[in-house]
Amino acid sequence: MALPRTSLCKLISLRSISVSTLVPAHLSPPTSVASPIRRLNLSASLSTAQDPSPQKTEIRWKPMCLYYTQGKCTKMDDPIHLDRFNHDCSRDLQVNMSELTRLRSQNLDFLLVLDLEGRVEILEFPVLMINAKTMDVEDLFHRFVRPTKMTEQRINEYIEGKYGKFGVDRVWHDTAIPFKEVVQQFEAWLTQHQLWTKEVGGHLTRAAFITCGNWDLKTKVPQQCEVSKLELPPYFMEWINLKDVYLNFYNRRATGMRTMMNELQIPLLGSHHLGIDDTKNIARVLQHMLSDGALMQITARRKPNSSANVEFLFKNRIR
Numbered sequence: 155m156a157l158p159r160t161s162l163c164k165l166i167s168l169r170s171i172s173v174s175t176l177v178p179a180h181l182s183p184p185t186s187v188a189s190p191i192r193r194l195n196l197s198a199s200l201s202t203a204q205d206p207s208p209q210k211t212e213i214r215w216k217p218m219c220l221y222y223t224q225g226k227c228t229k230m231d232d233p234i235h236l237d238r239f240n241h242d243c244s245r246d247l248q249v250n251m252s253e254l255t256r257l258r259s260q261n262l263d264f265l266l267v268l269d270l271e272g273r274v275e276i277l278e279f280p281v282l283m284i285n286a287k288t289m290d291v292e293d294l295f296h297r298f299v300r301p302t303k304m305t306e307q308r309i310n311e312y313i314e315g316k317y318g319k320f321g322v323d324r325v326w327h328d329t330a331i332p333f334k335e336v337v338q339q340f341e342a343w344l345t346q347h348q349l350w351t352k353e354v355g356g357h358l359t360r361a362a363f364i365t366c367g368n369w370d371l372k373t374k375v376p377q378q379c380e381v382s383k384l385e386l387p388p389y390f391m392e393w394i395n396l397k398d399v400y401l402n403f404y405n406r407r408a409t410g411m412r413t414m415m416n417e418l419q420i421p422l423l424g425s426h427h428l429g430i431d432d433t434k435n436i437a438r439v440l441q442h443m444l445s446d447g448a449l450m451q452i453t454a455r456r457k458p459n460s461s462a463n464v465e466f467l468f469k470n471r472i473r
């Protein structure tokens with residue numbers, strides 16, 4: 155099926171960016187050593203179509219095929235479709251390995267970047283699996299989620315308002331499934347990657363969720379579980395709030411994804427508030443921080459037998 159995302163069909167080319175250093179934090183670091191912010195050569199950086207540099211390799215930025223990300227693309231043999239839409243989730247996340255001299259060893263093997271969309275109910279559930287040692291994208295889990303407690307008319311209005319402006323409302327309607335099914339498929343995906351099994355239960359093994367803020371796993375997932383009459387899955391009990399790691403590592407307060415991206419001079423790719431694109435952009439911030447030598451550690455943990463009570467593990471944190 156054709157995917158109408160004409161509003162996104164702007165041209166973005168790749169060009170190399172030199173390393174620059176921003177003003178380091180003026181406050182003294184708390185427990186960990188604050189690192190000056192520098193710029194990483196991400197292969198997918200942004201320039202405008204009006205700025206063609208013939209001597210540089212240019213790759214046109216393409217929106218993801220949102221049927222493909224959900225395992226439902228039926229046009230993989232159509233060259234026009236393949237030219238128009240990206241079918242490689244690692245395309246915007248390639249890193250120049252020669253720059254990774256400051257990488258430190260991590261206690262986790264994989265980082266699962268998660269950025270939910272939907273205020274009333276969850277509408278989109280994207281998870282990017284990043285290898286903590288190589289920064290490679292290992293896999294992507296992406297589903298549009300159909301609300302369970304809304305009338306059809308309310309859903310239509312909600313989706314038009316939320317996704318119509320990105321031109322992806324049709325693919326949403328074609329693919330969205332209830333949260334209960336999303337959770338079942340996500341668990342199968344975790345098991346396939348040997349990160350969790352239903353039989354053993356408990357936390358993720360060798361992996362942790364990365365979120366931008368605490369809202370996704372502290373507030374929204376438990377709310378949606380209640381609405382969908384699901385028990386809160388045990389792997390959602392702890393996570394890494396990237397903003398808290400950012401604060402303690404760079405000693406700079408960033409209130410959101412855009413602030414972190416601006417400070418690290420990472421160009422925004424795609425559409426802000428389209429979950430799949432936000433997840434990729436957060437992953438680009440994560441890659442930058444890993445390449446600067448940041449250590450990813452759990453920042454928040456739900457107390458046992460209490461879905462409401464969350465313990466924050468970093469003293470210095472964004473509130």
Ligand SMILES: [Zn+2]
Nearest residue numbers: 219222227229
């Ligand atoms: Zn496709």
